[in-house]
Amino acid sequence: MIELKGISHVYPGGSRAxxxxxxxxxxxxxxxxxGQNGSGKSTLVRHLNGLLRPTEGAVLIDxxxxxxxxxxxLAARVGLAFQDPDRQIFASRVRxxxxxxxxxxxxxxxxxxxxxxxxxxxxxxxxxGDRNPYDLGFSRRKLLALASILAMGTPTVVLDEPTTGxxxxxxxxxxxxxxxxxxxxxxxxxxxxxxxxxxxSFSRVVVMEAGRVILDxxxxxxxxxxxxxxxAGTYIEPPLPAQIGSQLGLGSTPTDASLVDALVRxxx
Amino acid sequence: xxVLELSGVRYRYAxxxxxxxxxxxxxLEAGEVIGICGANDAGKSTLCLVAAGLAPxxxxxxxxxxxxxxxxDSRELAPYVAAQRxxxxxxxxxxxxxxxTATVWxxxxxxxxxxxxxxxxxxxxxxxxxxxxxxxxxxERQPDRLSGGQAQLVALASVLxxxxxxxxxxxxxxxxxxxxxxxxxxxxxxxxRDTGTALLVVEHKTDLLARIADRVIVIGAGRIxxxxxxxxxxxxxxxxxxxxxxxxxVRLRRLAEESGVGPGLRQGLGLGLxx
Numbered sequence: 001m002i003e004l005k006g007i008s009h010v011y012p013g014g015s016r017a018x019x020x021x022x023x024x025x026x027x028x029x030x031x032x033x034x035g036q037n038g039s040g041k042s043t044l045v046r047h048l049n050g051l052l053r054p055t056e057g058a059v060l061i062d063x064x065x066x067x068x069x070x071x072x073x074l075a076a077r078v079g080l081a082f083q084d085p086d087r088q089i090f091a092s093r094v095r096x097x098x099x100x101x102x103x104x105x106x107x108x109x110x111x112x113x114x115x116x117x118x119x120x121x122x123x124x125x126x127x128x129g130d131r132n133p134y135d136l137g138f139s140r141r142k143l144l145a146l147a148s149i150l151a152m153g154t155p156t157v158v159l160d161e162p163t164t165g166x167x168x169x170x171x172x173x174x175x176x177x178x179x180x181x182x183x184x185x186x187x188x189x190x191x192x193x194x195x196x197x198x199x200x201s202f203s204r205v206v207v208m209e210a211g212r213v214i215l216d217x218x219x220x221x222x223x224x225x226x227x228x229x230x231x232a233g234t235y236i237e238p239p240l241p242a243q244i245g246s247q248l249g250l251g252s253t254p255t256d257a258s259l260v261d262a263l264v265r266x267x268x
Numbered sequence: 269x270x271v272l273e274l275s276g277v278r279y280r281y282a283x284x285x286x287x288x289x290x291x292x293x294x295x296l297e298a299g300e301v302i303g304i305c306g307a308n309d310a311g312k313s314t315l316c317l318v319a320a321g322l323a324p325x326x327x328x329x330x331x332x333x334x335x336x337x338x339x340x341d342s343r344e345l346a347p348y349v350a351a352q353r354x355x356x357x358x359x360x361x362x363x364x365x366x367x368x369t370a371t372v373w374x375x376x377x378x379x380x381x382x383x384x385x386x387x388x389x390x391x392x393x394x395x396x397x398x399x400x401x402x403x404x405x406x407x408e409r410q411p412d413r414l415s416g417g418q419a420q421l422v423a424l425a426s427v428l429x430x431x432x433x434x435x436x437x438x439x440x441x442x443x444x445x446x447x448x449x450x451x452x453x454x455x456x457x458x459x460x461r462d463t464g465t466a467l468l469v470v471e472h473k474t475d476l477l478a479r480i481a482d483r484v485i486v487i488g489a490g491r492i493x494x495x496x497x498x499x500x501x502x503x504x505x506x507x508x509x510x511x512x513x514x515x516x517x518v519r520l521r522r523l524a525e526e527s528g529v530g531p532g533l534r535q536g537l538g539l540g541l542x543x
Contacts, residue, residue: 037416037417037418037443037445042415083416083443084360084362086362137308137309139308140309165439167308168508168511195446234445235447240516240517256520256523259520260524260529263527263533264527
């Protein structure tokens with residue numbers, strides 16, 4: 001269980017990135033955070049593994065305030081893949097990069113090798129283990145940043161805009177990874193501007209504007225027509241199937257599948 | 269004369285054995301918007317670097333064929349001349365920002381100042397570029413304390429401020445919120461239409477390309493796999509096997525046909541399903 005209790009964050013220089021956020025995320029939830037650029041999404045998730053500490057309020061992981069937890073304890077519970085992989089990657093070999101996290105959590109020998117191999121396999125980097133990360137293109141460096149978090153096996157995985165720069169198959173691969181994590185009962189929290197990905201892969205959507213949470217619900221709730229004005233206020237456009245479903249009086253149909261289902265039901 | 273012309277271009281990175289671009293022809297006219305898409309590692313970013321003259325100019329490697337920027341071979345252009353003719357927005361905004369400036373305003377002024385313009389011209393250009401990219405409200409902020417999307421818009425403003433005849437944009441909206449993506453699309457369309465700037469835009473967001481591109485080229489394995497008018501290419505069934513997600517309207521129309529609910533869905537035509 002992750003709990004944010006009235007947290008605010010004011011960066012040095014005075015910009016208030018978070019302004020009183022309350023959020024409870026149960027174990028095993030699959031949650032997307034959306035909202036305008038600069039609305040505080042990345043600042044929020046950096047509080048979950050202690051990279052940032054709230055200037056007001058408290059973050060509790062399994063009941064324990066992060067203010068009292070050491071970074072190593074937080075790192076074992078919450079893995080965070082950065083938006084910009086180049087701020088995360090430092091090793092000169094892909095395999096070393098992926099092994100860094102689990103090694104620091106105490107994995108050795110066969111267990112470490114398995115964790116690294118599985119993470120590289122999931123991100124389609126199995127053949128790139130011996131390459132220099134900077135010989136990979138941007139999209140595969142994004143996958144590498146993701147692999148090094150997956151390899152840590154943390155109960156909570158946080159992904160900051162995981163589909164950025166990915167092609168069709170890359171997005172499908174990441175959707176598969178999210179589904180597998182969710183199926184294994186792990187908590188997945190992702191920031192995304194890709195509304196199709198959000199509507200299809202997550203069961204809960206949290207919408208932020210100017211450092212606050214303005215909407216919180218299932219994709220069908222959040223993308224329902226009643227909320228479009230609020231979404232527009234934070235620069236979000238509902239997915240196309242939601243717009244079409246509304247136009248056709250079918251209710252809230254945020255995904256391709258839900259739109260087609262609603263049409264089939266109506267014609268039956 | 270085309271403002272940018274690639275003929276028989278092959279390019280190989282220094283130390284690499286494979287050609288990243290392997291026989292590519294492309295001509296871009298003033299005021300034209302060409303969208304580039306393709307699977308990851310197809311050569312899209314390499315095409316950007318080569319077309320802007322940075323490869324081989326700044327990063328080495330081997331170039332065959334010719335790249336003419338404003339009629340001059342890229343290998344014969346001094347970097348400061350190439351930069352004025354052809355601006356490039358990198359895929360990762362953090363790579364673009366200079367890291368030497370204290371405010372966003374100064375960051376956007378960096379290019380114009382290095383062109384040796386007088387103060388009034390610099391102020392005018394910075395104001396113009398920041399308005400176009402909608403970052404005026406960030407003027408006093410520190411460039412290294414921006415969100416990912418804000419940094420991307422500031423990087424765009426800093427390239428616009430150079431007012432090049434050709435703009436090469438490598439995923440300019442990758443970190444932007446949906447409405448921000450739409451706004452940047454409108455800005456780019458307006459720029460091409462009103463100033464005659466020619467645009468080469470790499471994008472995975474085919475919905476955006478459907479709105480702004482005159483032509484779309486799909487790159488596969490360093491070559492042009494598909495090319496033509498934007499509507500035809502984005503509606504082409506081969507798009508998916510080339511690793512490109514079709515625009516949402518095309519995808520839904522196909523799904524509707526497959527599932528037999530086409531007639532019902534066609535009522536949603538007002539939302540662009542005709543594509």
